Amino acid sequence: MSLLAIDDFSVSYSYPAPKRVVNNVCLHINTGEICALVGESGAGKTTLGLSIPGLLDNSGGVNINGHILFDDIDIYQSSAPVVAGLRGKRIGYIFQEPLLALNPVIQAGELLRETIHVHNKLANSKAEALQWLEKLGLVSAKRYYHYYPHQLSGGMRQRVMLALALAGNPDLVIADEPTSGVDATMKHEVMELLVAHCRTGKSLLIITHDIGIAAQYSQKLFVMYKGEVVESGPTKELVKQPTHPYTRVLLNKYIHFMN
Numbered sequence: 504m505s506l507l508a509i510d511d512f513s514v515s516y517s518y519p520a521p522k523r524v525v526n527n528v529c530l531h532i533n534t535g536e537i538c539a540l541v542g543e544s545g546a547g548k549t550t551l552g553l554s555i556p557g558l559l560d561n562s563g564g565v566n567i568n569g570h571i572l573f574d575d576i577d578i579y580q581s582s583a584p585v586v587a588g589l590r591g592k593r594i595g596y597i598f599q600e601p602l603l604a605l606n607p608v609i610q611a612g613e614l615l616r617e618t619i620h621v622h623n624k625l626a627n628s629k630a631e632a633l634q635w636l637e638k639l640g641l642v643s644a645k646r647y648y649h650y651y652p653h654q655l656s657g658g659m660r661q662r663v664m665l666a667l668a669l670a671g672n673p674d675l676v677i678a679d680e681p682t683s684g685v686d687a688t689m690k691h692e693v694m695e696l697l698v699a700h701c702r703t704g705k706s707l708l709i710i711t712h713d714i715g716i717a718a719q720y721s722q723k724l725f726v727m728y729k730g731e732v733v734e735s736g737p738t739k740e741l742v743k744q745p746t747h748p749y750t751r752v753l754l755n756k757y758i759h760f761m762n
């Protein structure tokens with residue numbers, strides 16, 4: 504049985520103009536699996552990602568159809584407290600733009616301490632927050648603990664986002680463009696940290712436009728094009744023998760860039 508089962512799932516926005524941006528998508532992830540969702544800008548990747556922990560709902564011009572089942576819990580048929588209870592503890596989320604996702608008036612370390620406290624009710628949650636920052640390679644963690652998000656570099660903010668998403672030890676981590684805004688060396692450090700989390704039997708969904716990252720780190724690949732998953736399968740096979748024209752274009756661009 505899949506840990507995450509998305510079936511015939513669609514999302515439309517009504518404003519500023521009616522538009523279906525996710526179209527009858529099916530996507531399944533098993534326990535311990537590392538998957539990647541790739542596609543060009545505007546393909547609908549973030550919209551689909553945000554739908555998984557129920558961060559979009561049928562209001563304010565958003566229309567949702569179909570099913571998302573996480574561990575048999577139907578996200579769009581369950582009560583708000585049930586879905587809220589999954590966030591952080593069972594589904595961790597790394598948002599595409601850390602600067603927008605982090606609270607600007609809370610120091611990064613304090614935000615992490617609060618998160619750890621909510622998840623684990625630890626008396627020494629500050630010590631745990633510092634440990635996380637160190638574990639994620641933020642040297643001088645004690646100093647950076649008191650920095651506000653805008654005072655951190657892009658790479659540091661990304662590490663704080665990672666710590667926030669991983670601190671609850673969730674069964675599934677959704678990482679939306681986890682390597683954007685970080686330099687080439689750090690790209691791989693960030694990916695290694697995420698993959699390390701999965702070595703403990705956890706699942707990962709990497710959302711990226713970077714086919715290189717997807718090819719290198721995922722076991723299963725989903726290719727999204729104009730709101731549809733046009734091709735999916737084991738990464739190694741799909742990269743060797745893409746069948747959809749868009750996947751071929753994506754891979755050719757990558758191979759051209761590598762040469």
Ligand SMILES: Nc1ncnc2c1ncn2[C@@H]1O[C@H](COP(=O)(O)OP(=O)(O)OP(=O)(O)O)[C@@H](O)[C@H]1O
Nearest residue numbers: 516518519524543544545546547548549550551712
């Ligand atoms: N809240 C919203 N209201 C209306 N339209 C939206 C909203 N959010 C996203 N869209 C539209 O949905 C489409 C898909 O956007 P989405 O952010 O899901 O794409 P993406 O694949 O994540 O792109 P990128 O790679 O640039 O992050 C785009 O046309 C975008 O303008």
Ligand SMILES: [Mg+2]
Nearest residue numbers: 548549550599
């Ligand atoms: Mg996006």
